Amino acid sequence: MTVTSSVLKLMANGxxxxxxxxxxxxxxxxxxxxxxxxxxxxxxxxxxxxxxLASRGYVVWxxxxxxxxxxxxxxxxxxxxxGRINSASSPLYREIDxxxxxxxxxxxxxxxxxxxxxxxxxxxxxxxAMRDDMEAPVVYHHSFGLQGAGLPFQEEHGLxxxxxxxxxxxxxxxxxPKKRRERLKELxxxxxxxxxxxxxxxxxSAGRGTRDGKIAWERTLAFFDQHLTEDVHEx
Numbered sequence: 001m002t003v004t005s006s007v008l009k010l011m012a013n014g015x016x017x018x019x020x021x022x023x024x025x026x027x028x029x030x031x032x033x034x035x036x037x038x039x040x041x042x043x044x045x046x047x048x049x050x051x052x053l054a055s056r057g058y059v060v061w062x063x064x065x066x067x068x069x070x071x072x073x074x075x076x077x078x079x080x081x082x083g084r085i086n087s088a089s090s091p092l093y094r095e096i097d098x099x100x101x102x103x104x105x106x107x108x109x110x111x112x113x114x115x116x117x118x119x120x121x122x123x124x125x126x127x128x129a130m131r132d133d134m135e136a137p138v139v140y141h142h143s144f145g146l147q148g149a150g151l152p153f154q155e156e157h158g159l160x161x162x163x164x165x166x167x168x169x170x171x172x173x174x175x176x177p178k179k180r181r182e183r184l185k186e187l188x189x190x191x192x193x194x195x196x197x198x199x200x201x202x203x204x205s206a207g208r209g210t211r212d213g214k215i216a217w218e219r220t221l222a223f224f225d226q227h228l229t230e231d232v233h234e235x
Contacts, residue, residue, distance in 0.1 A: 003054040008061075012098040013091055019099070020047070020062040021106075022054035028108030031228035032059040033136075034100055034128075038119035038205065039143075041066050045205055049116075049217075056221065057229065059108045063099055065121065085152045086123035086145025096124045097131075104133065112136075112228050116220065118204060119143050119175065123150045126184070129162045136227040138166045138220050140203050143175040149184035159187045166193040166223045168216045173201050195219060 004027070008019040020042075024030050035050055037043070042064045050060040086093065104113060114136035117125040122142025126149065129137035142150045149156060165188060169181045185194050197203075197212035207213040 003051050005051075005054075010099070010102060012096075012102070013094040015068070015095060017067045017095065017099070018064040020050065020064070022050045022060040022062065023108055024054045024057045024059065028059055029110035030057050030059050030108060031112035031114065031135075031224075032061065032103050032106060032109040033114040033116065033224065033228075034096070034103055035060055035062045036096070036115070036117040036121035036124060037062075037065060038121065038140075038202070040205055043205060045208060049204060053221075053224070056225070058114075058224065059103075059106060061099065061103050061106075065095075084144060085147050086127065086150060087152050088127055088155055088158075093124055093127050096121075096128060100128060100131065100134075114138070114224050114228050116140070116204075117142070119201065122176070125165070126150045126159075129165050130158045132161075135163065136166075136224050137162075137164075138168070138223060140168045140216070141170055141173055141176045141201050142180070148180070149187055150180055156187060162188060162191055164191050164193070164227065166195070166220065168195050168197065168203055168219070170201055171196050171198050175201050193219075193223065 004023045006021050008021055010017055010019055050062045053060045112135050115125050115128050116138045118140035122139045123144040125137045125139040128134050145151050147153055185192055199207045199210050199212045203213050203216050
């Protein structure tokens with residue numbers, strides 16, 4: 001049996017989004033991962049990651065967040081205040097939240113959820129980690145939000161509800177400065193598995209073939225395995 005894929009057209013917070021759906025051999029039910037692109041759009045390298053995750057036993061949704069026009073999405077993210085600060089009320093995050101709700105209802109999903117976001121979408125992982133049903137959030141070098149740990153100061157109290165999170169950052173990164181990740185570490189403490197590398201922004205695109213890029217991905221896979229599959233078996 002092999003990984004199978006299909007394309008969905010879904011409504012999320014009033015906008016139609018194209019989603020590539022990857023199913024593991026056997027089809028499920030299985031834990032599910034929402035994989036969010038970075039600013040470069042939906043590249044084939046992300047499809048490679050989605051297929052690898054599916055081959056390991058996960059349902060994977062890979063949404064094209066630039067559905068419609070990429071420039072429109074980027075303007076909403078970078079120009080509007082709620083986008084820049086990654087507010088829970090941002091229409092951009094509401095789309096992600098709606099996609100997670102629908103992913104959980106996918107008949108191939110067993111109800112356990114993980115998420116990966118990076119660069120433009122990394123901050124969404126921090127918001128999604130506060131969901132009661134989020135078991136395995138992984139953030140890569142989040143460029144937004146611009147306040148504090150990556151979300152509005154007045155929303156940081158919600159991080160008390162986060163079960164766990166894994167993070168991957170560049171040691172020197174103008175798009176995600178050290179103080180942002182340090183603030184997240186301060187607020188999450190030992191619930192954050194924080195990893196810093198000597199490679200530039202773009203771990204799952206330009207940096208995926210580097211030694212550190214490969215290490216970051218291996219850690220991501222181990223995190224998903226531990227918290228989306230092994231935890232179930234232990235209970």
